[in-house]
Amino acid sequence: MKAIVISKLLKTIDELEVDQNAPEPELKENHVLIEIKASALNYFDILQSQGRYQVKQPLPFILGTEFAGVIIAVHPTVNNKYKPGDKVFGYGEGSFAERMAVNIQNILPIPDGMSFEEASGLSITCPTSYTALVIRAKLQKDEWCLVHAAAGGVGIAAVQIAKALGAKVIATCGSNDKLAIAKKFGADYGVNYNDKDWQKQVLQITGKRGVDVVYDPVGLVQASLKFIAWSGRILVVGFAGIGNNLEKVPTNLVLLKNTSIIGVYYGTYQKYDPERVIEVWNGLFKLFSEKKLKSVIYKNAYNGLHNVKYGLKAIANRETYGKVVVIPNGGRDSKI
Secondary structure, eight states: OOOOOOOOOOOOOGGOBBTTTTTOOOOOEEEEEEEEEEEEEEEHHHHHTTTSSSSSSSSEEOOOOOOEEEEEEOOOGGTTTTTOOOOEEEEEEEEBBSSSEGGGGEEEEOOTOHHHHHHTTTTHHHHHHIIIIISSOOOTOEEEEEEEEETSSSHHHHHHHHTTOEEEEEEEEESSSHHHHHHTTSSSSSEEEEETTTHHHHHTTTTTEEEEEESSSSSOOOHHTEEEEEEEEEEOOOOOTSOOOOOOOOHHHEEETTEEEEEEGGGGGGHHHHHHHHHHHHHHHHHTTTTTTOOOOOOOEESSGGHHHHHHHHHTTTTOOOOOOEEESOOOOOOO
16 A cells, blocks of 8 residues: 655655555454545644654654545444445545545545545634634624634635624735635735734724734734734634744733633544534534535645645645645546
């Protein structure tokens, strides 16, 4: 089996190689065996390959988390919940491979009319953004919501979900091209955070009131305190923009503005609050069916596992938008 196996921690993404003889996945209790049709790439894949992610995997491991594919075998304990031939998406360790075994609690059926490519990037980005805005921040109609890195995977999902909730959405991105993408998918205003006066621009847009909710997958909490409204909420979703240096937030500003800083780590919900996971996906499937939310894929999918390194480098260099996808065996996928 072909797969990207991390046998030692990498210094650079250029060191990624495809193992032509990777071990076949083991079909354990409550697991299904999946032929991977498409895998989505994430910034944290880079961190995991270098041992810098908050969850450390024991070596060796197969890189990759999000996927979509077809079930080719089931463990007897699965009973009749899933069967060979079912088209599913989900997450688990080792999606940069031809095949992987996944616990059934981590997969869901692909919605009708959605391609494998579109479905491959749903399992983390969409529920993360929904959990952040709906459950943690309780974003309300007509509130101001600012989304940092709004053209990225979680960002573009957050823009769409915030609009579906009736919020007024300000997108921030590092280029005008990305701002155009964010506006295409629902952002009302766009601000380039490379502008020297970008924080003042945000305040001007809101009539100097400030924003009620900040969605931050980058690491801009301190900068966002300059334009957060009184009693506003800042959602800490990730740290993609700050390398190895975590922010030190001035708590005096947190106090004076009555600000709530809210952590969002969707990956822990299955362990600590599994019923909430069901609630989140019911809400997301409703948005999909109402055409208020769609999967956004960066250009064409990369063909072949050997191109994973190039996709990850593009993410690291902030060249991408939406979800970056690789087809393990090459060739673009059609609608199912």
